[in-house]
Structures are given as structure tokens and as C-alpha cells.
Amino acid sequence: MLRIYPLFRRFPMGYHSKTKPAGFFIAAAFIFCSAAALFAGGGGDTGGKSSKEISIAVFVPGVMSGSPIYEMLAEGVRKAGSEEPGAAVTVIEGGFNQAEWEPKLTALAATGSYDLIVSSNPSLPALASSVSVKFPKQKFLLLDGEISGNPMIYTMRYNQREQAYVAGYLAAMVAQEGKTGVGKTSRIGLLAGQEYPAMNTIMLPAYLEAAKAIDPAFEVDFRVVGNWYDAGKGAELASDMIRNKSAVILCVAGGANEGAVQAAAETGAKVIWYDTNGYAVRPGTVVGSAILRQDKAAYEQTRRFLDGTLPFGTAEIVGMKEGYVDFVEDDPNYIAAVSPGIREKQAALLSRLRSGELDLGE
Template sequence: MKRLISSALMAVMVLSLAVATGSVEQKKETKPSLSVLVYITGVTAGSPPYTALAEGATKFAAEHETVSVKVYEAGFNQAQWEEQLTSLVATGEYDLVLGSNPSLPELCANVAKKFPKQKFVITDAYMPGNPQIRTYLYNQYEQSLFLGYLAGLVTTSDMPYANKALKIGFIAAQEYPLLNKHMVPGFLDGARMVNPNIEVDFRVIGNWFDANKAAELALSMINAGVDVFATISGGAAQGLFKVAKEQGAYIVFHNTNEYSSAPSLVVGCGSMEQEKLTMEILKDALDGTIAYGEATTVGVQQGYLRFISDDSAYTANLPQPIREKFDAFMQDIRSGKVAYTLPEL
């Protein structure tokens, strides 16, 4: 009996020593993983928001070894988007589908019915109430409002290409609710804060790539008295830049820095902080803290929209009196002093 007790005590001592010296393998803590499909409804080339979405996701994956990202460009045929997305989700490879397009929520809702465990996050879109979908809507009315205000200052000025017609222009690739209900009205409302008699000439290309058609529309609009343009047209915007340089007209640009695309003629650019939001979304997804079913609108005060005034072209392209008026307006936007009602979608 004494020998048995002695042996048992010896075994306990050996085990204690092994634990103390780290000889016994400890259970490793498993890091959370995340597989992401970045679904581009179109192509990244010529589309700054899609480029920023893809770059933000790729950058996040590079910083997190347990995160993988696949970027899929769906092309311009919208009739194929749902079928493509269904096939990709059916593989079961992706924890999260990440996209950016106002028309995506409805499409994703259809796919979600077939795959009840699949999660979707969509920026530049708004759909509350679906437990598989989280959306973030950039306040494009607000961005259009401050770009419209700048367009109003320019069209009523004595700048070389400004005329007396009090007419600004908006060229779009296609019509969709966010464009029709937020962007075009916001652009006109901002301009009319300068002069209530300003009118907007709104034209539609029909696709996101036909620069020749955009050029034809721009030339027709200039002939009709337009002297300041905005555009949401992807790669087709190159046609507007070309005509503006040939004929003489000014441009304000949504979502990205395009001052260099038409030097001295692009007088103001807004910025949509897509890369920043993308990386924040993926961090929340990795942490498991995304509130699916919710929809959030983000704008200037939240830090996701801004005006690019720190480019030297902004100072070079606009007379100081216009810059002073516009900078004061932007300060009022940031502080919430500019009153407006966000239209329903």
C-alpha cells in the first residue's frame, strides 16, 4: 500500500512539473474567420465607388489572416445579376455577400429566400426589416445639395464660361429611385438656395459606358444654355469631360476626386468614404456585431460624405468670393445649420 501511495504521489509530482514547464500542450484559441464575396454590379473600372468597395475589402483581408475576399464583377447586364448571385451563394463558400447598389437589396432578398443562412451587407442602399440584410445609405440628397449650391454660385457668377441662362445640367447613366428622388432634386434644391430661378436640364444616357452618347447629350445641353454639369454615369462620364474641354463648361462631381479629369473646369468634387465604411463593416462582420435587419443613413456629420477642398485645383479653379461663400455653406452643413427634409425613397 505504501508503494502504491508513493507511486501515485510521484505521478502527481511529474504531471505538476510538466504543466509548470509547459510540456503539456495547451488548447489553442481559435480565431474567428470570415469569407467575403464582393459582388460588383457592373465593373470596377471607371466606377470609383466600386473600386473603393473592392479595395477596402482587399485591404481588410490583407490585414487579417483569417479573412478571405473574392471580388466578382457581374457586368452590365442586369437581367443576369440575380442568376449569377444565386449560383455564387449556392456554393456555400461565403459567410457574407458585400455589395453597393441601390437596386441590390431587392435582388438579395430574392436570393435570401432560397438560402436562409446567407448574410448580405449593401452600401448605397436602404432596406430595413430583412433579417438577412444590413444596409447603409449614403445621404446623396445632402451631397447633391452642396454640389448644387456650388453649381448655383458658378452659374450666377461672371466666370468665363458662365452664361445668363440660369440653367444647370445633370447627366445620368440610368434612372433609379435614389437618383430620381434624392440626387437630382437635391442638386436643384441646392442651386435654388443661390437663386430660386435656376432650372435643371436632366438627361439619361441609357447605360454606364457609352461616352459618345454622353458627349452628344452634353453638347446639346450646352447649346441649350447649360454651363455647369453634374453626372452619375460611370465610364460614360469621359464623354462629358471631353465636351466640357472642347466647348467650355464647368463640372461638379459626386463621390470622388476628378479635378484632374478636366483641369480648370471641374470646380468641385464630393467624396463618398466607401473604403472607410467597407473596412468598418468587415470588422463588425468578423466580430459578429452586425445588426442585420437594420438600415442606416450616413452623411457629412457622420464622416462618410465630404467635399474635397484640400486639392489645390479647388483653390485654383474658383474665385475667392465663390470659395468663401461655399466654404461657409459647407460649415453650416457640417454643423447641421442647413435645414432640409430628406425625401422618402
């Protein structure tokens, strides 16, 4: 079942119980809605409605609790909605079962209640395209994915090549320094929740490429949990990686990251956090945070929709130069955990990426 959280409206979404009489009331409702649609008029990217009528749904492909990246998504959309008098934002959780995402997204579009559906996940563009065939008037704003040519879908994909590269660069330097519980080594790890195209073709190769830029002898031990929540499995896999001399592990496994961090803390290995600032999760164990500024992206693109300037049908790719991908280097826990020499080299890499001097591609 969908879990729905109205963030501005305090009243129910308006579904009628099946036990109520149909007949006259359904006909009357149909006539009223038809008349309202007829006289609403207008067009444009906000669906031709006044700000008081604009309704936005945030579809979370997972759950909000324990998912900072989705919390940022909702936060950004909420902020934009709060600036538009009378606009309504509702968050719907799709749950962990990916097989249910498309049916739930279809059900959401079928209500006809939302001028815009916002979501974030590499798999969402394909799902939204399928839903769009059935409901061609539904507009979608999708982050962390890419598709172009559909006049009702706008996507913004983060340059995860840059994000994984800065993580791999730091991981290799820390491993090579030899001050972890594993000792000096030429092996680092990557723990993923699942395999998916961006992981296999962008993130993993970039992570390894960065490590080899430090020393061509570096190897990456790549492990997959199989889901995004099993902390026990995460701990088991991380422990095995550490036994096999992975001194630093990049964690991209959702809730399973907790197990990996625990395993690293118990052995003196180190962890690099992904998507959000994770230094406070375990100070001294988490030595890096390669982040996405998803709250910024969600706010700015929702704001463009409300202003009628969001370019539906297009796909944008953004990275460190644009300020949507970054690495947190001013956190006291980072400064305390990483030696000055390594921080200096990491800062030099970040400066070149932020300025656009270094282009890693997409």
C-alpha cells in the same frame, strides 16, 4: 460569365470538373463537409467560423475598371480582411447587364462558400432579399441602398440629398458668376447614366433645390444616357445641354462622364464630379467633387462583421455629419478653378452640414 478575382487566396475556388468521376468521391466529400460543419460549432455574426475560415465575397454590380466607387468598395473590404489572419476576400464582377445581377448573385450564394457577400448599389437590397428567400443562411452587407427587417441583411445608405445639394449649390454659383464659356446663366445640367428611384426622388430634386437657394430662377436640364459606359452618348448629350445654356453639368453617368468632360472642355463649360475626387480628370474643367467615402464605409462595416457586431436586420443612413458624404475643398485644382468668394460661400454651407447645424433631411 462571372469574372472572379481572389485577393488573398492564391488557389482556385474548388469547383470540380464535370468530367471527373462522381460516386465515391462525391459521397466522401459530402461526409467530410458534414462532419466539418458538425464539429465547427459556434454561432454569431461571423457564421460560427474561426478567422482562418472566414470567406467574404465582394459582388461588383458592374466592372472594377473605370469604376472608382467599386474600387473603393473592394479596397475597404480588402483592408478589413487583411487585418484578420487567414480571412479570404474574393471580388466577383457582375457586368453591366442589370438583368444578370440577380442570377449571378444567386449563383454566388448557392455555392455556400461565403460567410458574407458585400456589395453596393441602390438596387441590391431588393435583389439580395430575393436571393435570401432561396438561401436563408446567406449574410449580406450592402452599401448605397436601404432595406430593414431581414435578419441576414445589413444596409448603409448614403445621404445623397446632401451630396446632390452641395453640388447644386456650387453649380449655381459658378453659372451665375458668368465666367464659363457659356456666360452668365440661370441653367445648370445633370447627366445621369440611368433613371432610378434615388436619382428621380432624391438627387435631382436636391440639386435643383440648392440652385434655387442661390436664385429662384434656376432651372436644371436633366438628360439620361441610358447606360453607364457610352462616352460618345455622354458627349452628345452634354454638348446639347451646353448649347441650351447649361454652364455647369453634374455628371453621374459612370464611363459616360468622360464624354461630358470632353464636351465641357471644348466649350469652356464646367463639370462637377460625383462620388469620387475628380479634379485631376480635367483640371480647370472639373470645378467640384461631391464624394462618398465608400472605402471608409466598406472597411468599417466589414470590420464590424469580423468583430461580430454588425447589426443585421437594420438599415443605417449616414451623411456629412458622420463623415461618409463630403465635398473636396482642399484640392489645389479646386482652389485654382473656383473664385475665393464662391469658395467662401461653399465652405460656409459645408461647415453647417458637417456640424449638423443644417439638416436637409434624407
